[in-house]
Amino acid sequence: MSDKHKVTIDGIAIEVEPGTSILNAARLIGGDIVPPAMCYYSKLEGSGGKCRTCLVQVSKGSEKDPRPMPKLVASCRTTVMDGMEVKNITSPEVIEARKGVVEMLLINHPLDCPICDQAGECDLQNLGYEHGAAKTRYEFDRRTFEKIDIGDKIQLHMTRCILCYRCVFTADQITNTRLHGILNRGDHSEISTYISKAVDNDFSGNVIDVCPVGALTDRTFRFKNRVWFTKPVEAHRDCDHEKCNGKVTLWYKGEEVLRVTARKDEYGEVEEFICNTCRFDKKKTSDWVIEGPRKVSHKSVISANHYDTLKPLPVVKTNPLLQGANKEQFERDTRL
Amino acid sequence: MGRKLLLEHINVPGINTFDVYRQKGGYRSVEKALKTLTPEEVVEEVKKSGLRGRGGAGFPTGMKWGFLAKPEGVPRYLVCNADESEPGTFKDRYLMTYIPHLLIEGMIVGSFALGAKTSYIYVRGEMMPQIRILEKAIAEAKAAGFLGKNILGTGYDLELYVQPGGGAYICGEETALLESLEGKRGNPRIKPPFPAIAGLYGCPTVVNNVESIAAVVPIINDGAEEYAKIGIGRSTGTKLISAGGNVRKPGVYEIDLGLPVEEFLYSDEYCGGIANGKRLKAVVAGGSSVPILPANLFMKTANGEARLMSYESLADGGFVSGTMMGSGGFIAYDEDQCIVRNTWNFTRFYHHESCGQCSPCREGTGWMEKVLHRLEYGHGKMSDMDLLVDVSKKIEGNTICPLGDAAAWPVASAIRHFRDEFEWHVSHAHEATTHNFGLAHYADPLPKPEEKVA
Ligand SMILES: Cc1cc2nc3c(=O)[nH]c(=O)nc-3n(C[C@H](O)[C@H](O)[C@H](O)COP(=O)(O)O)c2cc1C
Ligand code: SF4
Ligand code: SF4
Ligand code: FES
Numbered sequence: 001m002s003d004k005h006k007v008t009i010d011g012i013a014i015e016v017e018p019g020t021s022i023l024n025a026a027r028l029i030g031g032d033i034v035p036p037a038m039c040y041y042s043k044l045e046g047s048g049g050k051c052r053t054c055l056v057q058v059s060k061g062s063e064k065d066p067r068p069m070p071k072l073v074a075s076c077r078t079t080v081m082d083g084m085e086v087k088n089i090t091s092p093e094v095i096e097a098r099k100g101v102v103e104m105l106l107i108n109h110p111l112d113c114p115i116c117d118q119a120g121e122c123d124l125q126n127l128g129y130e131h132g133a134a135k136t137r138y139e140f141d142r143r144t145f146e147k148i149d150i151g152d153k154i155q156l157h158m159t160r161c162i163l164c165y166r167c168v169f170t171a172d173q174i175t176n177t178r179l180h181g182i183l184n185r186g187d188h189s190e191i192s193t194y195i196s197k198a199v200d201n202d203f204s205g206n207v208i209d210v211c212p213v214g215a216l217t218d219r220t221f222r223f224k225n226r227v228w229f230t231k232p233v234e235a236h237r238d239c240d241h242e243k244c245n246g247k248v249t250l251w252y253k254g255e256e257v258l259r260v261t262a263r264k265d266e267y268g269e270v271e272e273f274i275c276n277t278c279r280f281d282k283k284k285t286s287d288w289v290i291e292g293p294r295k296v297s298h299k300s301v302i303s304a305n306h307y308d309t310l311k312p313l314p315v316v317k318t319n320p321l322l323q324g325a326n327k328e329q330f331e332r333d334t335r336l
Numbered sequence: 337m338g339r340k341l342l343l344e345h346i347n348v349p350g351i352n353t354f355d356v357y358r359q360k361g362g363y364r365s366v367e368k369a370l371k372t373l374t375p376e377e378v379v380e381e382v383k384k385s386g387l388r389g390r391g392g393a394g395f396p397t398g399m400k401w402g403f404l405a406k407p408e409g410v411p412r413y414l415v416c417n418a419d420e421s422e423p424g425t426f427k428d429r430y431l432m433t434y435i436p437h438l439l440i441e442g443m444i445v446g447s448f449a450l451g452a453k454t455s456y457i458y459v460r461g462e463m464m465p466q467i468r469i470l471e472k473a474i475a476e477a478k479a480a481g482f483l484g485k486n487i488l489g490t491g492y493d494l495e496l497y498v499q500p501g502g503g504a505y506i507c508g509e510e511t512a513l514l515e516s517l518e519g520k521r522g523n524p525r526i527k528p529p530f531p532a533i534a535g536l537y538g539c540p541t542v543v544n545n546v547e548s549i550a551a552v553v554p555i556i557n558d559g560a561e562e563y564a565k566i567g568i569g570r571s572t573g574t575k576l577i578s579a580g581g582n583v584r585k586p587g588v589y590e591i592d593l594g595l596p597v598e599e600f601l602y603s604d605e606y607c608g609g610i611a612n613g614k615r616l617k618a619v620v621a622g623g624s625s626v627p628i629l630p631a632n633l634f635m636k637t638a639n640g641e642a643r644l645m646s647y648e649s650l651a652d653g654g655f656v657s658g659t660m661m662g663s664g665g666f667i668a669y670d671e672d673q674c675i676v677r678n679t680w681n682f683t684r685f686y687h688h689e690s691c692g693q694c695s696p697c698r699e700g701t702g703w704m705e706k707v708l709h710r711l712e713y714g715h716g717k718m719s720d721m722d723l724l725v726d727v728s729k730k731i732e733g734n735t736i737c738p739l740g741d742a743a744a745w746p747v748a749s750a751i752r753h754f755r756d757e758f759e760w761h762v763s764h765a766h767e768a769t770t771h772n773f774g775l776a777h778y779a780d781p782l783p784k785p786e787e788k789v790a
Contacts (some may be wrong), residue, residue, distance in 0.1 A: 050736070052694050075527050101695055103730070104700055107702075163698065185506070185691055185692050186691065189692035212725065
């Protein structure tokens with residue numbers, strides 16, 4: 001007898017360790033049934049639960065208590081029970097709620113992807129594309145902020161921030177001093193540095209990588225290029241920082257390294273955090289041992305210049321239930 | 337005359353002092369509990385009394401106490417939620433101001449029952465007078481041997497502290513309260529784990545409303561059975577109601593649960609009817625977060641019976657024709673009041689108070705406020721009502737804490753019951769902008785004062 005828990009997500013069953021979240025169980029299965037996540041970040045303790053993009057429907061609580069859960073739950077913070085049945089993309093309710101979340105997130109996040117430095121790497125862009133409606137019903141002024149330079153390497157543009165708290169967790173957990181956090185409440189909340197102090201720490205650059213949108217960007221890369229024109233290459237160096245193993249992605253334009261980032265997994269989360277020296281100061285090919293080209297997901301816009309097969313949008317399944325509830329999305333899919 | 341359990345001695349001069357309170361029988365429940373009962377027996381009494389939490393959700397207090405985890409060597413805490421900031425609710429501060437020892441007495445008995453050696457009263461930061469009153473009362477109780485080491489020689493130790501709160505409505509949500517008490521930003525925690533397992537500093541904790549804790553005193557003094565005899569159904573005992581709005585006699589009243597709403601609203605013992613001989617238009621029965629009901633639905637339940645002031649009766653009809661007891665913040669609206677303006681005002685509050693962690697609440701409350709603002713100021717569209725209902729649905733049930741629901745319900749219910757008034761604001765934009773009145777001339781004929789209800 002195994003003490004693993006059996007969970008079924010959109011009809012696909014898997015056995016996982018007790019204590020696994022629904023989201024991570026879905027990631028073990030992989031593919032389209034994995035809920036999107038904007039605030040959860042597997043490498044950051046205590047993250048998740050906030051953005052509500054990963055909501056799913058629990059149609060059967062467990063073997064012991066088969067009642068469905070009354071509300072949608074955040075899959076990133078709900079642990080599986082043995083016998084649990086979960087609906088993600090087979091639940092019209094979930095898709096509807098997620099559409100709502102996207103609409104809310106886009107209220108105070110401008111859709112000016114063409115001039116944003118995160119374009120092509122933005123989780124919200126993907127989320128909006130897969131779950132959004134064609135147009136928003138919000139007709140009021142959006143909030144705007146001046147850009148703030150946090151030290152000489154990072155720039156904060158609060159206008160784009162979706163308050164996922166990832167950068168705050170990062171600063172809290174992997175740097176020695178946290179000088180930034182969240183001020184004010186509700187939609188007046190903002191990421192702020194302690195009286196505009198620079199986030200001055202040898203691991204501070206990682207806040208750039210965890211930001212799911214273009215709110216925190218690399219000042220050494222800003223406006224140098226669009227990511228899909230660059231060529232990502234995996235590389236490493238013998239870093240003498242005790243906490244950094246020097247594994248990175250180099251982003252080339254021609255012969256020139258334009259940017260260095262930590263390596264990200266298929267969910268866009270960094271595999272390991274890197275130090276600022278690797279990120280900001282090592283921009284010569286001779287600094288690195290090149291491993292080879294980085295694999296790019298077909299979903300990514302970065303793939304536009306490298307691959308030519310266009311896969312159908314993942315949300316709309318050939319599931320009659322879903323098609324009915326998501327006519328609009330379905331039509332968009334067929335139009336594309 | 338309804339009986340008074342909590343407010344029996346409220347008018348006795350000097351009842352706020354230890355000596356007078358003690359002369360009137362105060363602290364008997366501490367003696368009884370500590371000297372003659374085990375902690376388990378106290379919990380059992382509270383369970384048997386049927387007392388339901390008076391802070392809003394109405395969860396049975398004894399059951400909540402029973403859930404408290406009791407791992408070896410880990411402290412447990414009782415935390416009193418005296419944050420009280422739901423618009424329309426002002427009963428807890430009344431109790432703390434005029435009869436503070438009742439709360440302290442309840443805290444001692446409750447802490448004993450839960451095995452807490454340190455307890456906190458978390459008071460909204462703005463309520464400085466109440467904080468001082470409680471601090472003085474704690475000092476008096478301690479001097480008399482009811483707090484501190486070896487209380488009344490029973491070997492039970494308890495330290496009780498008053499903690500000024502962060503001054504945000506969200507700090508009243510129990511997990512945000514605990515965060516704030518720990519000195520952090522008052523953001524609600526993601527549950528589970530629930531405070532009964534991991535609360536203050538990660539230790540098992542019970543959070544209870546001021547009135548719930550005060551009610552433990554008569555339960556222990558007179559016995560659970562006596563307490564459970566009062567009330568109706570699963571709504572036992574008495575309840576403090578803070579009555580406001582256009583009633584003739586606003587104030588805090590102690591009622592037996594199960595009192596007909598008509599008697600509460602119109603009898604001279606309580607609200608004394610609607611002020612200035614006007615007609616009743618609508619009622620918010622339990623504080624701003626509960627659904628608003630028009631007068632006729634408020635007076636009668638779904639199957640036409642007289643509605644009672646009880647958890648079940650007020651909820652009868654679900655949200656279609658019913659509402660909630662909430663925290664007992666009773667607001668009556670006369671025929672001159674504008675529902676659109678009121679809804680905007682409530683939403684403005686929730687927008688301002690959202691902590692901002694979840695996207696639907698953070699952005700949705702602001703969106704609703706802006707749409708309501710334009711409706712109220714004559715720039716609305718007919719489609720705005722559907723938009724509001726949809727946005728409120730996108731918030732409801734999709735958030736970390738119930739503030740999202742609290743923001744959604746007033747909007748959804750106002751449109752459900754007063755849609756024509758919203759439409760009037762669109763079709764008569766000029767009047768809506770220039771006059772700030774309740775559209776008595778346009779609405780369906782309202783009940784005359786002497787008819788009371790339609
Ligand atoms: C946004 C929000 C604000 C709240 N404010 C208060 C409050 O001011 N006082 C209170 O007693 N309960 C408040 N509550 C309810 C508490 O979370 C909790 O349920 C209550 O204190 C439990 O006490 P009880 O079981 O004695 O009712 C609030 C809940 C929410 C969601
Ligand atoms: S700046 Fe980026 S990482 Fe930080 S809270 Fe905003 S969106 Fe999240
Ligand atoms: S529902 Fe609102 S108040 Fe509650 S946690 Fe979410 S944003 Fe904060
Ligand atoms: S990823 Fe689960 S709530 Fe944000």
